[in-house]
Amino acid sequence: MIKIEGLSKSFKDNVVLEDVSFEIEKGDVVALIGPSGTGKSTLLRCINQLERPEKGTITFDDVEFSLSSLKKTKDRLNLVRRTAMVFQQFNLFSRKTALENVTEALIHVKKIEKKEAEKIAREKLDKVGMGDRLYHYPKHLSGGQQQRVAIARALALNPELLMMDEPTSALDPELVYEVLDTIRLIAKEGNTLLLASHEMDFVKKVATKVIFLEKGHIVEMGTAEQIFEAPQNYRTKEFLAKNNMLVGAEYSI
């Protein structure tokens, strides 16, 4: 089980996250939803140590890491290497082929032998449907293909927590589905996912747990049914209605 506790982050005077706590069970698909600018991305980036929060801890089973004060590089790497991240803008290494993008961390971070690393990479790229584009450079791939390579790169690290920061927001509408299908596939395989997403239909179908975040606070949290079928909070209802996710007469704008 992964536990995030008391996460607070502000940029100067602007409080982005305030005392956010929640738990993720192994194999859970946790979706963060909420208006833009409420701290969904910041939350993921704090866990991945791309941002340093003022307060907060993360616990993997019984190993606790402070998110705010990992002074030693070793401790920070130890935390980061338990997680992996898929970015909104894909962020593939542009001078490396699809295959090299995946093997890079396997060889140089996990210290896996090159042959073995390539075997793992081929397997993961096959899984995301990119097995026939192993030697393509990112600039020769479509957005959806790049994002699938990025998913393979994250997956290959075999992370305890796989985070996705709005993985489909930068894609053309017709490319969204190939990426969502890929995410659905890896969710089914029992990977633990934490994703920020605006794709409400997808979240509703795939997420086991949904967190509605607004202005840095968790407004409501529950199973997908609870949030989408019977939201309790007024703000959750309003948000879902604006996203055309609330059917029926209980709320109208």
Added chain:
Amino acid sequence: MNIFDLHTVRIDFWECLNYLPVTIKLAIEAELLSLLVGLIIAVIQMKKVKVLNKLCVVYNSFMRGTPILIQLYVTYYGIPIALKYINYYYGTNYEINGIDKVFFAILALGLNTASFNSVTIRASLESVDRGQIEAAKSVGMTDLQALFRITIPEALEVAIPTLGNSFIGLIKGTSLAFTCAVVEVTAQAKIIAGRNYRYFESYVAISIIYWATTLILELILFLIKKKIHIPDVVSGKEKRVAA
């Protein structure tokens, strides 16, 4: 006696050509030093390291604000004095004559070029998309791994043309190494001319040597640039493997 003696030019050319390896070795070693120091300065300035950051600003300002010829003299006469002081205060016994003269030239030329290269290196490192660096960190690379495996290769494509130009400048800069008593192409031309008073001929001869060297270098640079550029269209190899 001819006004312009082509025969002398030819003789001088071959004699000075023997010293081209000295010039090239000097330039390469100074270039390596300048890249190393330039990278360190660039990283210090990008990370805004306290104190050191300010020192780098002063360093760059001094290196740009004084002629390279004077810097060579300062190095050549300054280091022996510094050594004397060190020997005096620490009771050591470093022998000034034990230092190869080329060392002074490498040091002065390298440190001078470093200040110019640091700006190129910094600009090219800053041109690298932040997302890729974040991705490198997110897969668990250390800062140094991210720098050497992702950022630098990416920055190289931007930096190579400018660094190449500065290297060509350095090749020409080595002609001042005679001030440190290093005998390279220019110094040898002076020596020959001192013997037969045919200054014009010997300088014409080494002009040709420098020009040819620079032309060859430009060609090499062009080939490197072509090699590291990822083509804009899918290459044949990618297609073949994909099929």
